[in-house]
Each structure stands twice: as C-alpha cells, then as structure tokens.
Amino acid sequence: MAEPDTLRRFLFEGAAVRGVMVHLDATWRAVLERHDYPEPLRELLGEMMAAVALLSATLKFEGRMIAQLQGSGPVTLLVVEASSERTLRAIAHWNREIPAGDLQDILGDGRLVITLEPSDGAERYQGIVELTGSTLADAIVHYLERSEQLDTGLWLAAGKDSTAGLLVQKLPDSAEGEDADFWNRISQLTATLKRKELLELDVRELIHRLYHEEDVRLFESEPMCFRCSCSRERVGNMLRSLGKAEVQSILEEQGEVEVACEFCNQKYQYDAVDTEQLFASDVAHDIPPTTQ
Numbered sequence: 001m002a003e004p005d006t007l008r009r010f011l012f013e014g015a016a017v018r019g020v021m022v023h024l025d026a027t028w029r030a031v032l033e034r035h036d037y038p039e040p041l042r043e044l045l046g047e048m049m050a051a052v053a054l055l056s057a058t059l060k061f062e063g064r065m066i067a068q069l070q071g072s073g074p075v076t077l078l079v080v081e082a083s084s085e086r087t088l089r090a091i092a093h094w095n096r097e098i099p100a101g102d103l104q105d106i107l108g109d110g111r112l113v114i115t116l117e118p119s120d121g122a123e124r125y126q127g128i129v130e131l132t133g134s135t136l137a138d139a140i141v142h143y144l145e146r147s148e149q150l151d152t153g154l155w156l157a158a159g160k161d162s163t164a165g166l167l168v169q170k171l172p173d174s175a176e177g178e179d180a181d182f183w184n185r186i187s188q189l190t191a192t193l194k195r196k197e198l199l200e201l202d203v204r205e206l207i208h209r210l211y212h213e214e215d216v217r218l219f220e221s222e223p224m225c226f227r228c229s230c231s232r233e234r235v236g237n238m239l240r241s242l243g244k245a246e247v248q249s250i251l252e253e254q255g256e257v258e259v260a261c262e263f264c265n266q267k268y269q270y271d272a273v274d275t276e277q278l279f280a281s282d283v284a285h286d287i288p289p290t291t292q
C-alpha cells in the first residue's frame with residue numbers, strides 16, 4: 001500500500017540521477033469535492049497535480065510554482081499551484097463536452113506556462129512552451145528539455161481516489177559517457193512501470209520492483225496537503241486593483257461585494273464600510289505632500 005499524501009525523493013548512489021515520487025489522496029479528493037469535473041478532465045487534472053508536486057520538489061526554491069495548461073478547447077485552462085511547504089491547489093475550466101482522447105483532443109492548440117513566484121519578493125520567472133505530444137507527461141518532459149536542458153522521465157497516473165507520479169532526472173552537473181549509459185538503463189527500467197503499480201505500490205516496493213540491482217538512497221517522506229493560498233488580504237488587493245469607482249458600482253448594484261475563491265469556494269464579503277476601509281488606506285498613501 002502506498003503511503004498516502006506523501007512525496008519522497010531518492011538518489012542513485014554514485015550516479016548523477018535523482019528521482020521523486022508522489023502520492024496524493026486526500027489532497028486530490030479535496031480538489032474533486034469542490035468542483036465536479038467530467039471524466040477526461042478529471043484524469044488530466046489529477047495527473048497535472050502529481051506532475052506539479054514532482055516538479056516543485058526538484059527545485060531549491062521558497063515560494064509558489066504555478067503551472068497552467070492553456071487550451072483552445074474543449075478544456076481552456078488548468079491551473080495547479082504548489083508551494084514550497086508542499087501544499088497544492090488546482091482548478092480547471094472547460095466550455096463544452098470533452099471527448100475521451102489524448103492531450104491535443106482535450107486542449108486543442110495550447111501551451112504550458114510555468115511561473116515561479118519566490119516568497120522573498122524576488123523577480124518572477126516564467127517559462128512557456130507550445131503543447132506537444134499526446135500526454136501531459138510528454139508535454140512536461142518537452143518543457144524541461146527546452147527550458148532547463150534536463151533529461152527527465154515522467155510517469156503519471158490518476159485514479160478516482162488517488163493520483164501518483166514518478167520523476168527521474170539526470171542531474172544538471174552530470175558528465176557524459178558512463179552517466180549516459182546509466183541514465184539509459186534507469187530510463188528503460190522505469191519505462192516498465194505499470195499504471196496500477198504507480199497508483200498502488202509503496203515507494204519502497206516500487207523502487208525495489210524497478211531498480212533492485214541499483215543502490216538507491218531514499219530520503220524521508222514529506223507530507224503533502226491541499227491548502228488554498230487565498231486570503232482576505234489578497235482579495236482586498238485584487239479589489240483595490242479594480243479601482244474605487246468599479247468597486248463602488250458593484251456595491252451599489254448588489255448591496256455588497258462578494259468574491260468567491262475559485263480554488264476553494266471560500267466567499268469573501270465586503271459591505272459599504274469594508275470597501276470604504278479598503279480604499280481609505282490607499283487615499284492615505286496617495287495624498288501628495290502638502291506645501292506648508
């Protein structure tokens with residue numbers, strides 16, 4: 001049995017190849033409970049959550065990783081956000097019936113956008129590639145080859161109650177030659193992995209099953225959970241960016257301003273006094289220095 005809602009990193013001793021495995025259970029169900037997604041999209045979103053958890057774990061990085069699949073339809077948008085605290089949130093938009101099919105059938109012409117938002121306020125990084133390949137794993141591997149020049153193998157599987165992924169990657173500082181042979185062997189061994197094994201096997205069993213002749217160092221498991229990063233403060237900032245006139249007109253029309261977070265369905269309400277306060281702090285900053 002796989003250990004629920006955990007991420008585990010591992011290293012092949014003496015070789016410049018690393019791996020990460022993730023298993024999402026309650027984290028995945030928390031996303032499904034909030035929105036009712038049709039079947040082909042549900043599976044894609046589950047795979048994307050596993051993939052983003054894996055990718056965020058390959059970076060030494062404090063902050064948020066936001067991965068978006070933007071399509072021309074039937075699915076128009078998938079967003080998965082991972083934080084360096086190992087939390088995830090996700091949503092998807094679609095505009096018509098979704099055929100069972102490959103990535104291109106579900107998203108049409110599309111692109112993958114990955115944004116890193118460091119928590120220390122440093123500049124955002126964004127990488128964009130056109131969607132290629134028939135699976136999400138293909139598209140992400142292509143992204144990593146293009147943007148990071150990293151040889152990566154990625155296996156993803158989403159079921160009704162859990163979703164899982166395995167990533168193996170040649171480390172950036174690895175030398176050619178011997179390492180290339182080792183990498184090819186690991187890639188071939190990993191490619192024998194079956195969907196059911198990925199979803200059901202514990203990481204130890206899985207590593208034994210795939211790489212029993214290799215010396216693998218397994219790191220401590222890290223708990224994963226669903227958590228939304230929305231807050232009254234962030235919603236307030238968003239309302240401020242709309243401008244006072246816009247917010248006032250909503251207030252007059254509706255009697256209050258209500259903003260619902262799409263990721264977690266949390267509702268934030270602002271009455272006349274609240275909106276006054278939102279903009280009052282702006283006014284204080286915007287007053288030009290008085291000439292006395």
Ligand SMILES: [Zn+2]
Nearest residue numbers: 228230261264
């Ligand atoms: Zn939220």
